[in-house]
Amino acid sequence: MEQxxxxxxxHSHGYxxxxxxWLGLIALTSITVxxxxxxxxxxxxxxxxFIAAIKSGLVINYFMHIKFEEPIFKVFLLLSGMTLLVxxxxxxxxxxxx
Amino acid sequence: MSQSDSxxxxxxxxxxxxxxMGMWVFLFxxxxxxxxxxxxxxxxxxxxxxLFKLAAFELNTALGTFNTIVLLTSSLTMVLAIVAIQKNKKxxxxxxxxxxxxxxxxxxxxxxxxxxxxxxxxxxxxxxxLLSRQNGEILFFGLYFIMTGLHALHVIxxxxxxxxxxxxxxxxxxxxxxxxxxxNGGLYWHLVDLIWIFLFPLFYLIH
Numbered sequence: 001m002e003q004x005x006x007x008x009x010x011h012s013h014g015y016x017x018x019x020x021x022w023l024g025l026i027a028l029t030s031i032t033v034x035x036x037x038x039x040x041x042x043x044x045x046x047x048x049x050f051i052a053a054i055k056s057g058l059v060i061n062y063f064m065h066i067k068f069e070e071p072i073f074k075v076f077l078l079l080s081g082m083t084l085l086v087x088x089x090x091x092x093x094x095x096x097x098x
Numbered sequence: 099m100s101q102s103d104s105x106x107x108x109x110x111x112x113x114x115x116x117x118x119m120g121m122w123v124f125l126f127x128x129x130x131x132x133x134x135x136x137x138x139x140x141x142x143x144x145x146x147x148x149l150f151k152l153a154a155f156e157l158n159t160a161l162g163t164f165n166t167i168v169l170l171t172s173s174l175t176m177v178l179a180i181v182a183i184q185k186n187k188k189x190x191x192x193x194x195x196x197x198x199x200x201x202x203x204x205x206x207x208x209x210x211x212x213x214x215x216x217x218x219x220x221x222x223x224x225x226x227x228l229l230s231r232q233n234g235e236i237l238f239f240g241l242y243f244i245m246t247g248l249h250a251l252h253v254i255x256x257x258x259x260x261x262x263x264x265x266x267x268x269x270x271x272x273x274x275x276x277x278x279x280x281x282n283g284g285l286y287w288h289l290v291d292l293i294w295i296f297l298f299p300l301f302y303l304i305h
Contacts, residue, residue, distance in 0.1 A: 015181055022174040026167060033163050036303035048299035055295045063177045063288045070115060073122060080126040084133045088140070095141050
């Protein structure tokens with residue numbers, strides 16, 4: 001790849017990589033549906049969210065191309081993710097200890 | 099590299115990274131918009147765990163799963179449309195864009211049947227049937243309608259964006275060395291998919 005110009009960097013990913021990611025997403029969907037049928041009690045929600053997090057990781061990294069993007073995009077993503085996390089944590093402190 | 103060549107010939111100022119950055123900033127505002135709703139959902143589910151479970155039984159898991167697969171597949175065809183244009187295969191790219199719209203319409207059709215089924219059972223915001231129930235169930239369905247409704251609105255906007263992109267590709271405004279519009283449209287479409295990835299287990303898979 002060339003040095004920091006502002007044009008696209010070439011990524012010669014073929015169709016194959018994305019089809020694989022899609023297969024992974026479909027597999028995870030069937031896993032989460034199957035797991036929901038089993039009574040895991042209190043950890044059912046964490047399991048469902050964990051699988052959703054893996055799926056979004058795949059979508060963000062491959063379909064949204066973050067894995068191959070400039071580092072600044074990862075900083076952006078981290079910043080917004082952290083903002084949301086802080087809002088959730090602070091709200092839950094309020095809800096739990098009210 | 100073909101891209102620096104064309105930039106040298108065209109002498110057109112372009113900042114693709116800047117364009118994508120702008121798109122990402124917009125996507126973060128979307129994340130915060132839905133994030134606020136997910137927060138409301140989290141608090142109310144924490145307060146009414148049993149009633150949320152009870153209400154969720156009324157949603158059709160099979161239709162939800164089907165729609166999840168439809169939306170994931172539409173995300174695939176969207177990204178393949180970009181790969182096709184990168185390889186300068188215009189017709190193939192147009193085919194993938196049309197497929198993406200097709201899947202989006204299937205998603206909306208399923209949503210239509212889901213919602214009308216709920217309406218025919220008298221379940222819609224403010225209905226007598228719903229208001230006669232306990233608070234947790236009212237909250238569940240309120241959140242269900244507003245969150246999947248706002249998501250469906252995003253699907254409709256996404257379809258409009260993809261139709262514009264289709265025209266751009268067709269008229270040669272988006273080409274193998276200038277496809278940042280297609281990438282940004284794709285980012286929007288994947289965000290719609292991303293939100294559904296969380297909506298699906300939170301509404302359809304509580305057992």
